[in-house]
Amino acid sequence: MTAQLTTTEEIHPVEPDAVLPRKFVGRSPGQIAWARLKADRTAMVCMVIVGATILVGMFAPVVSWLYGVSPDETFTSLLTGDAVPKGYLGGLSGDHWLGLEPRLGRDLMMQVVYGIRTSLTIAFLAAILSTVLGVVMGVVAGYLGGWVDNVIGWIVDMLLALPFIIFALAAMPAIQAAVYTPREAPSPFFKMVTLVIVFTVFGWVGTARLVRGQVLSLREKEYVEAARAAGAGTMHILFKQLLPNLWAPILVTFSLAVPGFITAEGALGFLTIGIVEPTPDLGRMISQSSNWLSADPMYFMVPAGTLFLLVLTFNLFGDAVRDALDPKTRR
Amino acid sequence: MLRFVVMRLLRAVSVLIVTSVVTFSMFFALPADPALALCGKSCDTTKYERVKHTLGLDEPLVNQYGDYMKGIFVGRDLSAIAGGKFCEAPCLGYSFEQGELVTDALKRTYPITLSLIIPAFILYLTFGIGLGVLAALKRGRAMDKFAVGLSLVGASSQIFTIGFILVFIFLVTLRISPPPSYTPLTEDPLKWASGLWMGWVALGFVSMAIHTRLSRAQMLETLSEDFVRTARAKGLSMRKVYGKHALRAALTPMVTQGGLEIGTLLGGAVITETTTSVNGVGSLAVAAARSGDLAVVMATVLISAVFVVGFVIIVDVLYAVIDPRVKLS
Numbered sequence: 001m002t003a004q005l006t007t008t009e010e011i012h013p014v015e016p017d018a019v020l021p022r023k024f025v026g027r028s029p030g031q032i033a034w035a036r037l038k039a040d041r042t043a044m045v046c047m048v049i050v051g052a053t054i055l056v057g058m059f060a061p062v063v064s065w066l067y068g069v070s071p072d073e074t075f076t077s078l079l080t081g082d083a084v085p086k087g088y089l090g091g092l093s094g095d096h097w098l099g100l101e102p103r104l105g106r107d108l109m110m111q112v113v114y115g116i117r118t119s120l121t122i123a124f125l126a127a128i129l130s131t132v133l134g135v136v137m138g139v140v141a142g143y144l145g146g147w148v149d150n151v152i153g154w155i156v157d158m159l160l161a162l163p164f165i166i167f168a169l170a171a172m173p174a175i176q177a178a179v180y181t182p183r184e185a186p187s188p189f190f191k192m193v194t195l196v197i198v199f200t201v202f203g204w205v206g207t208a209r210l211v212r213g214q215v216l217s218l219r220e221k222e223y224v225e226a227a228r229a230a231g232a233g234t235m236h237i238l239f240k241q242l243l244p245n246l247w248a249p250i251l252v253t254f255s256l257a258v259p260g261f262i263t264a265e266g267a268l269g270f271l272t273i274g275i276v277e278p279t280p281d282l283g284r285m286i287s288q289s290s291n292w293l294s295a296d297p298m299y300f301m302v303p304a305g306t307l308f309l310l311v312l313t314f315n316l317f318g319d320a321v322r323d324a325l326d327p328k329t330r331r
Numbered sequence: 332m333l334r335f336v337v338m339r340l341l342r343a344v345s346v347l348i349v350t351s352v353v354t355f356s357m358f359f360a361l362p363a364d365p366a367l368a369l370c371g372k373s374c375d376t377t378k379y380e381r382v383k384h385t386l387g388l389d390e391p392l393v394n395q396y397g398d399y400m401k402g403i404f405v406g407r408d409l410s411a412i413a414g415g416k417f418c419e420a421p422c423l424g425y426s427f428e429q430g431e432l433v434t435d436a437l438k439r440t441y442p443i444t445l446s447l448i449i450p451a452f453i454l455y456l457t458f459g460i461g462l463g464v465l466a467a468l469k470r471g472r473a474m475d476k477f478a479v480g481l482s483l484v485g486a487s488s489q490i491f492t493i494g495f496i497l498v499f500i501f502l503v504t505l506r507i508s509p510p511p512s513y514t515p516l517t518e519d520p521l522k523w524a525s526g527l528w529m530g531w532v533a534l535g536f537v538s539m540a541i542h543t544r545l546s547r548a549q550m551l552e553t554l555s556e557d558f559v560r561t562a563r564a565k566g567l568s569m570r571k572v573y574g575k576h577a578l579r580a581a582l583t584p585m586v587t588q589g590g591l592e593i594g595t596l597l598g599g600a601v602i603t604e605t606t607t608s609v610n611g612v613g614s615l616a617v618a619a620a621r622s623g624d625l626a627v628v629m630a631t632v633l634i635s636a637v638f639v640v641g642f643v644i645i646v647d648v649l650y651a652v653i654d655p656r657v658k659l660s
Contacts, residue, residue: 157643158346160591161636165598166613167354169620170628174357263489267602270491271617286491287605293495294503304492312487319483 029248036324043320049313057117064110069096071110071280079105082295090298101285102296112306114280119310122192122275123261126199131254133200134207135246139238141208142215152208159205165267168198172273188279195274199261207253214246248325255321259314266307282307339647343640350636351629355396358625399424399629423633424626428619433626436615437634443513444600444611446523447530451603452589452596455535459542460585466543467550468573478543485540490599494533494606501529511607530607534599538592545588549581556580591643597635 027035037043056063064070075096078086083103085091090099090108098108141152175194180186186194218224219242227241268274269283277284282303289300383389387398398407402422418425423433459482466478501508512526553559554577562572601613612631619627 154342154346157342157640158349160643161346161350161639163597163632163635163639164595165601166616166620166628166631166635169617170354170357170632173620173623259487266489267491267598270489270602271605273621283489283491286489286495290495290606293499297499297503300495300499304489304495307489308487308492311489312483315483315487 033248033324037320040320040324042316043324046313046317046320050317053116053310053313054120056113057120060113060117063113067097067109069107069110071106071114072278073107073110075100075105075107077105079103084292084295085298090296090302092298098302099298102292102299108299108302111280111285112282112302115282115285115303116306116310118192118275118279118281119262119265119307122195122199122265123258125196126203126261126265127254127257129196129200130203131207131250131257134204134253135211135243135250137204138208138211139215139242139246142212143219143234143238143242149212152212156205156208159202162202164202164264165271168202168268169271169273171198172268186276188275191275191279195265195268199264203257203261207250207257210249210253211246214249215242218242218245252318252322252325255318256315259311259318262307262311262314282310336644336648339644343644346640347633347636351400351633352396354629354632355399355625356392358623358628423630426619426624426627428622428624428627429615433630436627437612437630440610440612440615442515443609444597444604444613446513446516446527447534447603447609447611448596448600450527451531451534451538452592454531455539456542456589458535459539460546462539463543463546463548464550464573464578464581466547467554470551475547478547482540482543482547485536485538486544488537490533490537490602491606493536494529494603497529497532498607511609513609513611527607527609530603530609533606534596534603538596538599542585542588546581546585549584550577553577553581591639591646597631 037047078091078096078100079102080086085100085102085105087093090102092099096107096109098112100106101108101111137152141149172194175197176186176190179190224237224241227237232241265274265281266283266286269281269285270287272284272287274283275281285303286300286307289296289303292299380389387395390398401407402418402424404420406420407418407422407424418432419434421434423437425431426433426436429436462478462481466475469475497508498511502510508529509522509525511529514522514526516523558580559572559577562576563569567576597613600611601617603609604611604613605617615627616631618624619631
């Protein structure tokens with residue numbers, strides 16, 4: 001974090017020619033936040049990295065085409081008799097920038113690129129869905145109060161009481177059994193959808209609590225009273241009057257939910273209840289690498305390092321967004 | 332106060348009941364057939380039906396659930412399948428995967444998980460809060476930057492990554508640590524600690540981050556409050572101002588966070604146990620969920636739900652004790 005002090009001049013620069021009469025530049029809170037974000041060097045670096053990672057994930061097939069190797073291709077001829085990649089650092093070479101996977105001899109770089117794709121797809125979908133659900137539940141609970149608030153609060157209590165990982169472990173096969181017969185192998189797409197559903201069901205709670213708290217204080221504001229006096233309906237007040245004033249905290253929770261879901265997806269992959277072969281998955285790669293820790297440490301370091309950096313940059317960016325949006329932050 | 336506690340308890344009980352119903356009914360979507368698993372090799376239709384009947388699997392779902400819940404409070408006769416044993420009062424059923432009563436399986440594995448969780452919990456709470464408070468007191472200086480950086484790394488790390496790095500450094504490369512294992516504390520404390528320390532550090536480092544951040548933010552906010560300035564102005568020593576006034580006021584959210592983490596800790600224990608191949612309740616639950624062993628999953632989910640719900644109530648009451656401004660309503 002750069003410990004620079006953002007003075008008001010930086011946000012509202014006084015134009016040199018405007019001596020008399022003074023010109024005021026009106027700026028929306030969004031513009032101010034954007035200006036602050038742009039001034040934060042860490043944030044900009046992270047934003048570039050985050051953007052590049054998203055592009056790599058989205059265009060993984062293009063990356064694969066440019067790189068000249070597909071994720072399923074095996075290079076067993078480049079492995080020794082013990083199934084460990086030949087050469088140093090896990091078979092690092094000009095053709096295989098991050099080396100090879102032991103035993104199957106797949107290209108690690110491509111596994112990681114497609115692993116990022118898997119991870120980001122699930123994390124973003126889960127973050128979007130759980131944020132939407134959380135906002136709707138929070139706004140409704142906070143504004144309507146009464147028994148609606150009680151019911152939602154009770155659901156929140158229940159979800160908080162359930163141990164997520166064990167419940168996910170039990171839920172994944174149960175959902176699968178409801179759709180497929182035991183003999184059928186589920187499609188990768190189905191697994192992905194199941195994961196997103198499980199994450200969404202557990203993930204909205206935090207957002208809902210936050211939004212509810214905000215709405216509780218906002219609903220007493222004069223403008224809401226004015227809208228009500230003017231005869232606005234509940235839906236109008238909820239989504240046209242209250243929601244626009246909530247976008248800052250919502251954006252912050254969203255940007256911090258993404259790395260959270262990346263971690264959770266990695267954990268489920270690590271417990272081998274997430275995405276199944278042949279779809280590349282970072283968490284599952286790490287779990288498989290445990291048998292090769294001494295023979296081929298690169299096999300562990302590549303996916304583990306990727307997962308760490310992925311979560312780190314998203315976290316840093318999320319923090320920066322929060323700092324930029326929070327009017328109380330002094331930097 | 333009494334009304335508040337009673338209302339909270341009622342709500343907690345209803346949460347627990349629904350949790351158990353959801354978990355119970357979810358399992359009937361599973362393809363696993365416990366009767367077939369228990370029936371063994373020489374299984375014919377009559378034996379299969381008999382086993383199914385002893386397990387109560389031929390009864391309607393509601394009765395099965397009723398039997399299970401009744402078993403928790405008054406015990407249950409499972410002698411036909413559990414080797415002639417009567418399942419004593421907190422009867423959580425019979426695990427066909429482990430081939431023993433669930434209570435026995437839990438008795439065997441809980442000490443292992445507690446040996447993993449409790450030291451890690453103490454470790455990260457102490458270091459996390461300590462580091463956060465220190466960072467707030469030395470705001471903007473090297474200590475603060477170190478603490479913020481460390482908590483960011485911790486928040487971005489995964490338990491299994493840290494665990495494997497520790498294994499790689501201390502076991503594979505330097506060979507100075509014994510492989511992770513569990514020895515009862517009462518048997519050999521040194522072996523107990525040396526076999527579990529990697530798990531403590533991995534679990535602790537990752538969980539520490541949130542406490543550092545939270546306590547730093549909380550402490551900074553408290554330090555800027557009027558009553559701290561007043562305390563300083565009336566000539567109290569720094570030690571007293573920080574230790575007695577500021578820390579106490581900042582402690583409330585930290586306690587909440589700690590209490591709410593019991594459920595997360597169990598999840599963390601699952602990953603830590605898998606990483607270090609120490610087989611406690613977490614591994615038991617994972618294996619059970621994979622094989623559709625309802626009794627074990629049901630028991631683990633219920634126990635951790637009881638803990639979380641209980642802690643939330645305790646935290647709510649503690650709130651009022653720590654912070655006199657809070658009124659229970």
